[in-house]
Each structure stands twice: as structure tokens, then as C-alpha cells.
Amino acid sequence: MKSFPAIDLHLHLDGAVQTATILELAREAGYALPAGTVPELDRFVRVSADCHTLTDFLKTFEIFYPLLKTTNALERISRELVEDLENQGLIYAEVRFAPILNVADPADTAQLRAAVEAVLYGLSSAQQLRTGLILCCYRGFPPDLAEKTIRLALDLNEERPGSICGIDLAGDESRYDASLYAAAFGNLGGKLPVTIHAAEAAPADSARKAIELLGARRIGHGVRIQEDPDLVKVVREKGIALEICLTSNLQTGTVSSLEEHPFAKYLAAGLCVTLNTDDPAISGITLASEWELARRTYGLSLADVQQIARNAARAAFVNEADRTVLEAQLLSNL
Numbered sequence: 171m172k173s174f175p176a177i178d179l180h181l182h183l184d185g186a187v188q189t190a191t192i193l194e195l196a197r198e199a200g201y202a203l204p205a206g207t208v209p210e211l212d213r214f215v216r217v218s219a220d221c222h223t224l225t226d227f228l229k230t231f232e233i234f235y236p237l238l239k240t241t242n243a244l245e246r247i248s249r250e251l252v253e254d255l256e257n258q259g260l261i262y263a264e265v266r267f268a269p270i271l272n273v274a275d276p277a278d279t280a281q282l283r284a285a286v287e288a289v290l291y292g293l294s295s296a297q298q299l300r301t302g303l304i305l306c307c308y309r310g311f312p313p314d315l316a317e318k319t320i321r322l323a324l325d326l327n328e329e330r331p332g333s334i335c336g337i338d339l340a341g342d343e344s345r346y347d348a349s350l351y352a353a354a355f356g357n358l359g360g361k362l363p364v365t366i367h368a369a370e371a372a373p374a375d376s377a378r379k380a381i382e383l384l385g386a387r388r389i390g391h392g393v394r395i396q397e398d399p400d401l402v403k404v405v406r407e408k409g410i411a412l413e414i415c416l417t418s419n420l421q422t423g424t425v426s427s428l429e430e431h432p433f434a435k436y437l438a439a440g441l442c443v444t445l446n447t448d449d450p451a452i453s454g455i456t457l458a459s460e461w462e463l464a465r466r467t468y469g470l471s472l473a474d475v476q477q478i479a480r481n482a483a484r485a486a487f488v489n490e491a492d493r494t495v496l497e498a499q500l501l502s503n504l
């Protein structure tokens with residue numbers, strides 16, 4: 171394989187922060203980190219090769235998260251992410267973050283708006299790369315905060331069409347059911363497409379609820395959908411796209427090995443699978459390394475890669491004219 175489909179649909183802004191940036195943000199804020207150099211800090215903010223639990227995976231975020239609650243930090247990490255993705259040759263990326271996690275007071279609408287504006291401004295520095303911004307609502311937080319996030323997305327799009335490309339629900343699906351957020355997502359009224367983190371840490375039914383109650387057009391991960399053949403059928407027939415993130419699933423213990431991962435099985439079954447990074451800095455990966463991993467593990471043919479490129483274009487939260495251009499670009503790269 172010479173190249174790979176240069177598109178990432180599942181990429182968390184806060185999981186893509188460079189270690190050197192964390193050090194600088196800490197210095198500026200007078201914030202104490204457990205280490206003072208990049209190699210030493212990497213041991214705390216990147217998971218080790220033997221990480222296989224969600225707890226260890228999430229622990230890495232805690233170290234630097236307080237540094238990501240200013241608009242300066244958000245603008246900077248967004249700009250640096252764009253630069254990094256452009257250097258890697260990506261042509262389209264949908265970046266996501268949860269505004270309520272990146273402000274001092276998540277109930278303060280002005281702070282939420284400022285956080286999103288800062289990220290949009292950082293992303294707008296892109297030269298070649300095209301970006302979309304997905305706002306994440308968060309399980310475990312009160313549904314009215316999801317409502318605020320959704321309202322903000324709709325307001326921004328009314329003021330400047332296309333500011334926000336989609337809405338996500340992240341967080342602990344094993345403890346906070348999709349039904350808690352159904353009313354909030356009902357406010358979308360079909361104005362923005364929805365992707366939901368589901369069937370990663372909870373059984374297949376979590377993805378079913380994401381589709382039925384929250385209107386998901388895409389599922390983040392969806393690893394455990396394989397446990398329910400009926401749901402696999404629904405996902406295929408409705409053309410629900412699956413945002414697969416292999417290394418992340420391995421590191422969080424969602425699968426115990428890549429051989430156990432349903433990626434290849436889903437592809438063979440005609441599901442709309444895509445390949446993405448999730449938290450590239452935390453995981454110590456790039457989109458290219460994930461493609462290399464997938465190729466090595468599953469022996470993907472050129473036809474498989476072309477199919478995944480077409481899937482990704484089909485799944486992207488863009489309008490139909492842009493979708494056609496994107497698909498042609500992705501395929502011509504291969």
C-alpha cells in the first residue's frame with residue numbers, strides 16, 4: 171500500500187495535544203506537572219505499550235486536563251493539530267471536543283461559546299486541510315448541559331453556516347444510558363448529524379439506543395455490535411457508519427487482541443467501516459501508523475482500502491457536492 175485514505179472522522183482534540191505544548195502551557199500557568207522534560211512527561215501523558223485498561227488510558231488525560239480550560243490553550247492546540255495533520259498529508263479531519271469539559275463553569279453559556287470560538291479560530295488556520303468540528307455532549311453530566319451544547323451548535327450555525335458539522339455523545343456509556351439524553355438530542359430537529367460513542371464499553375444495545383433514541387448516523391467504535399446479529403443487520407441496512415479506532419480499542423481493553431477486533435469481519439459483511447485515530451497523542455500513533463497496523467493485521471487489499479475510503483467519504487458530515495469531491499480526492503491518493 172503506497173498511501174492511505176487521508177481522512178480522520180474520529181479525532182479528539184484533547185487526545186491530540188503534543189507533550190511539548192503541555193509543558194509550555196504548564197510553565198505559563200505556573201502549574202505543577204509530574205515531570206519537566208518531554209521524554210519524562212511522555213511516561214505520564216502517553217499510554218505505555220502494555221496499557222489494556224480504560225482506567226489507565228483515562229488517567230493520562232487527568233495530568234494535563236486543567237491546562238485546557240482557557241481559550242488561549244484551546245486555540246493553540248487546535249492550530250497545532252491542524253499543522254500536524256497537514257504535515258501528515260490529511261485532506262479532511264473531523265475534530266471533536268466537549269466544550270463543557272474545557273471551561274471553568276460548564277453552565278456558563280458565554281464560556282462555552284468562547285471555548286468553541288477559540289477552537290474554530292485555531293482550526294481556521296488550515297491551509298490545505300479541510301476540517302469539521304463536532305461538539306461532544308458528555309454522559310454523566312446533567313442533560314441540560316447537553317441541551318446547552320446543542321443549542322450553542324445550532325446558534326453558531328445560524329450565525330455562520332457550517333461552523334459545527336455534527337454532535338456527539340461521549341463519556342461512560344456503561345453507567346449513563348442514551349435515554350437520559352434523548353430529549354436534549356430531540357432539540358436537534360435533524361439540523362445537524364449525530365455520531366455517538368457506543369458499544370465500546372457497553373453491550374450492543376447501547377448502539378441500538380444511540381440509533382433509535384439519539385438519531386445516530388455514525389457510531390464511535392461499535393465494537394460490541396457484533397454481539398447482536400440483528401443489530402448488525404440494522405447497521406448494514408441503514409448504512410450506519412462505524413468509526414473504528416484499532417489501537418485505542420486495544421489500549422482501553424475493549425478488545426484483548428487485534429485478531430479479536432471485528433474490523434475485518436464488519437468490512438467483509440459490507441458494513442460502512444472507517445478507520446480513525448481517536449486520541450493519537452495519548453496512544454502514540456498517527457493515521458498512517460493505524461493504516462499500516464490494519465494492513466499488517468488484516469491483510470487489506472487495495473479494493474478493501476478503496477472501499478474504506480468510499481465509506482469515509484459517505485460517512486463524512488459534509489454536503490453532497492463536497493462529498494463527491496472528497497471521495498475523488500481520497501481515491502486518487504491511493
Ligand SMILES: [Zn+2]
Nearest residue numbers: 182367390448
Ligand atoms: Zn472517541
